[in-house]
Amino acid sequence: xxxxxxxxxxxxxxxxxxxxxxxxxxxxxxxxxxxxxxxxxxxxxxxxxxxxxxxxxxxxxxxxxxxxxxxxxxxxxxxxxxxxxxxxxxxxxxxxxxxxxxxxxxxxxxxxxxxxxxxxxxxxxxxxxxxxxxxxxxxxxxxxxxxxxxxxxxxxxxxxxxxxxxxxxxxxxxxxxxxxxxxxxxxxxxxxxxxxxxxxxxxxxxxxxxxxxxxxxxxxxxxxxxxxxxxxxxxxxxxxxxxxxxxxxxxxxxxxxxxxxxxxxxxxxxxxxxxxxxxxxxxxxxxxxxxxxxxxxxxxxxxxxxxxxxxxxxxxxxxxxxxxxxxxxxxxxxxxxxxxxxxxxxxxxxxxxxxxxxxxxxxxxxxxxxxxxxxxxxxxxxxxxxxxxxxxxxxxxxxxxxxxx
Numbered sequence: 001x002x003x004x005x006x007x008x009x010x011x012x013x014x015x016x017x018x019x020x021x022x023x024x025x026x027x028x029x030x031x032x033x034x035x036x037x038x039x040x041x042x043x044x045x046x047x048x049x050x051x052x053x054x055x056x057x058x059x060x061x062x063x064x065x066x067x068x069x070x071x072x073x074x075x076x077x078x079x080x081x082x083x084x085x086x087x088x089x090x091x092x093x094x095x096x097x098x099x100x101x102x103x104x105x106x107x108x109x110x111x112x113x114x115x116x117x118x119x120x121x122x123x124x125x126x127x128x129x130x131x132x133x134x135x136x137x138x139x140x141x142x143x144x145x146x147x148x149x150x151x152x153x154x155x156x157x158x159x160x161x162x163x164x165x166x167x168x169x170x171x172x173x174x175x176x177x178x179x180x181x182x183x184x185x186x187x188x189x190x191x192x193x194x195x196x197x198x199x200x201x202x203x204x205x206x207x208x209x210x211x212x213x214x215x216x217x218x219x220x221x222x223x224x225x226x227x228x229x230x231x232x233x234x235x236x237x238x239x240x241x242x243x244x245x246x247x248x249x250x251x252x253x254x255x256x257x258x259x260x261x262x263x264x265x266x267x268x269x270x271x272x273x274x275x276x277x278x279x280x281x282x283x284x285x286x287x288x289x290x291x292x293x294x295x296x297x298x299x300x301x302x303x304x305x306x307x308x309x310x311x312x313x314x315x316x317x318x319x320x321x322x323x324x325x326x327x328x329x330x331x332x333x334x335x336x337x338x339x340x341x342x343x344x345x346x347x348x349x350x351x352x353x354x355x356x357x358x359x360x361x362x363x364x365x366x367x368x369x370x371x372x373x374x375x376x377x378x379x380x381x382x383x384x385x386x387x388x389x390x391x392x393x394x395x396x397x398x399x400x401x402x403x404x405x
Contacts, residue, residue: 023247027176028257029264031244031322032237034179036265037186038113038319040234042120042312044269045276045288047227052212053277057270059231064266067235070390071258074241077393079251085242087333090389093396102389103330105381106239110327111360112377113233117316117323118155118364123290124313125158126151138306152365158317159361166321167328167353170343172243175321182318183264189312190271192304197275207281209274229378234269235262236382238390239326289313328352 048056074089083089086106090098122128126149127137139149147153169175200206213224245254276284280291289312292305332342332352342349 022249023173023176023244025248025253025257027173027179028244028248028254029260030176030179030183031172031240032257032261033186033264034175034182034319035237035240035244035322036235036261037183037268038117038234038316038323040230041186041189041269041272042287042289043230044234044273045280045284046286047230048273048277049210049282049284050213050227051224052210052214053274054211055213056231056273059228060266060269060273063231063235064262067237067386068258068262070387071238071241072255073390073394074238075245075251075254077397078242078246084246085329085333086239086385086389087330089242089393093393098389100334102385103334105384105389106326106330107334108381109233109236109377109385110239110323110330111356112381113323114320114327114356114360115363115367117320118159118360119367120287120289121158121313121316122151122155122364123287124309125149125154128287128290138309141306155361155364159357162317163320164353164357166318167324167357168350169321169325170349171247172240172322172325173247175325178318179322182315185311185315185318186268189308189315190268190275192308192311193272193275193279196304196308197278200279206278209277209281229376229383231269231378232386233378233382235265236377236386238385239330240322243326243329324353324356328356331356 044056044060051059074086077093078084078089081089081092083092087099087102090102094101123137125137125139127140137149137151137154139154143149166175166178197206241254241258244257245251248254248257272288276288276291280288283291285291289309292308328349329342332339332348336348339345339348342352
């Protein structure tokens with residue numbers, strides 16, 4: 001009989017006579033890094049414009065450090081108990097209500113991020129009109145406006161021919177190669193941004209970055225609180241901690257992978273923020289890729305602009321399956337707690353995968369702006385998954401241990 005699904009079921013079910021291959025630390029580093037570096041990097045320069053360089057640096061380092069600690073908490077108490085999922089760990093600590101709360105937060109965070117990814121990919125390929133200004137997409141710049149390079153058609157092609165095959169993988173470890181390419185593309189994105197910023201610096205065309213926030217009134221003061229959730233969301237990858245960590249041979253491997261990944265991602269975030277600010281100053285959009293549609297005046301400059309946008313759009317395409325993996329698992333656990341494991345039911349697996357893709361696609365067509373998503377998730381579901389729930393689990397175990405003694 002197939003193993004039952006649910007919050008306590010293992011992410012890697014044991015099949016009779018079949019030995020499950022354990023994941024590698026390097027694969028875990030790529031998968032964790034890809035889970036972290038999603039769309040958050042696009043809005044880091046905009047948050048640096050609001051916060052200033054110094055507070056933004058402090059927040060990136062501080063939130064990254066707290067994220068690493070919270071993951072260590074999750075893995076420690078997971079291996080101390082019987083649960084093998086985030087929801088299962090919360091069930092052990094707070095009962096069914098805790099399990100459901102985690103699943104709802106994962107669904108809000110991951111589904112929101114999937115929509116954000118598709119919005120950004122649509123911006124890159126087919127352009128956008130934020131705040132009344134026209135920004136052309138790469139396909140429109142190259143071929144002119146046609147029906148086939150409009151946002152609905154371009155995104156439909158990406159969803160069917162690129163994303164669908166990737167989201168049909170049954171194990172996170174199977175995505176290690178696409179994750180490695182995704183991290184490489186993020187580094188390429190940072191490298192091109194740095195080259196453009198340094199070149200503009202020598203030509204005297206850079207903008208002077210603001211070191212501290214500029215407080216002109218109550219609106220500017222409250223803007224500080226809307227920027228912080230963006231950084232929190234950028235470091236929220238806890239929905240994939242169990243999926244990645246429990247495929248490794250020992251718990252310490254996950255600690256090592258997370259530490260390396262957080263350091264790498266913090267460096268990438270800060271670099272993109274500074275170089276983006278140098279290039280565009282206060283004209284930075286909530287999605288910095290939109291800024292790169294401006295003519296650079298030279299063929300090489302225009303080519304760099306297109307490379308920046310396309311490299312990161314492809315990065316997001318490769319991040320999509322990782323977030324879809326944990327989203328699909330949590331929805332299945334919530335709706336079908338007594339059914340066999342999702343990996344063993346082809347009909348349920350494919351149906352749920354297709355439904356999530358269709359809803360994400362429709363939402364990305366209907367919603368034009370990513371900033372509001374980041375504000376909402378960073379102040380609700382993302383901060384709960386990254387900090388509130390792990391802290392609550394520690395307090396719960398500490399209180400129980402104290403009462404026993």
